[in-house]
Amino acid sequence: MYRRVLLSATAALALTGGFAAAQDEPTKVGFVFVGPIGDGGWTYEHNQARLAVEEEYGDAVETVFQESVPEGADAERVLTQMALSGADLIFTTSFGYMDPTINVAQRFPDVKFEHATGYKTAPNVSTYSARFYEGRAVQGLIAGRMTESNRIGYIASFPIPEVVRGINASYLAAKAVNPDVQFNVVWAFTWFDPAKEADAAQALIDQGADVILQHTDSTAPQAAAAEAGDVITFGQASDMAEYAPMPRVSSIIDNWAPYYIERVGDVMDGSWESQQVWYGIDEGMVKIGEISDAVPDDVREEAMALRDAISAGETHPFTGPINRQDGTEWLAEGETADDETLLGMDFYVEGLSGEIPN
Structure with a gap:
């Protein structure tokens, strides 16, 4: 030093x-x-x-x-x-x-x-x-294709726009490939509490969910799914590959290193300035973890095609027609959501049941 x-x-x-x-x-x-x-x-x-x-x-x-x-x-x-x-x-x-x-x-x-x-x-x-919602759309597609019960469970952390966006994005992608799919959302009100996360996963499994998505940080839902058998999961924030090929069939990986290295360098050379950054799959801040062999080849190819289309800007996970939960129009045919709305998202899209807690 x-x-x-x-x-x-x-x-x-x-x-x-x-x-x-x-x-x-x-x-x-x-x-x-x-x-x-x-x-x-x-x-x-x-x-x-x-x-x-x-x-x-x-x-x-x-x-x-x-x-x-x-x-x-x-x-x-x-x-x-x-x-x-x-x-x-x-x-x-x-x-x-x-x-x-x-x-x-x-x-x-x-x-x-x-x-x-x-x-x-x-x-x-x-x-x-x-832009975690981009990765959650890819997860939703896989979940919608692979569920046999048509019940997908979602462990949510806190009712902030980031989490609500993820629920909506994954639901819309799942619904697009499986019109019969239903989402059950459990709010854990924690980022990291393995006991609460395990209980939430078990409750969703008891309700018939054979796919578990999560916006909490421990591997406890993976362990609960592994014990239950015939339930698939997705790694959250990191690969959680120790649970592959089942129940973890893919993951969202948060890749912070390039940004951290850049910003530290900016401080070191005196060029740092205040900014607001929101990066996604294209910039490499959101990665899709390896899709395991538990996923059929055609589903894997479909998921990778969606990932690539999002990265290229050819597809946006929030493209109309999309209604709000109460049936009122949010996005017209072909219209995509603007960042301002997404950053403040506080509503479910049509088809999701339940209420977002205050």
């Missing part, structure tokens, strides 16, 4: 008449994680990106992290401590860190902040997120 180098008092006095210091210290980058780095999902992938930053820049960077930080007052305390400890850049990696990030950024204007999945910015705060 680069360290502060002080000239000896004698040499310094001889050269300058006083003390001098070379300040080639590493750029210090902090990461605040909502779950444990071993969760196998969301936080695991963010930590892999942190390690990629270290590999890219070597001794020119120093990274620090805090895992399992609750969203709220605890996050503000952790962020304050990181800023006080000399962090030059801090990544805050969950939606509930939005207000704490803004609050701390106001007190430390010389520290740069990158907040994942939020929408509030400041001169020293950027936001970044991935």
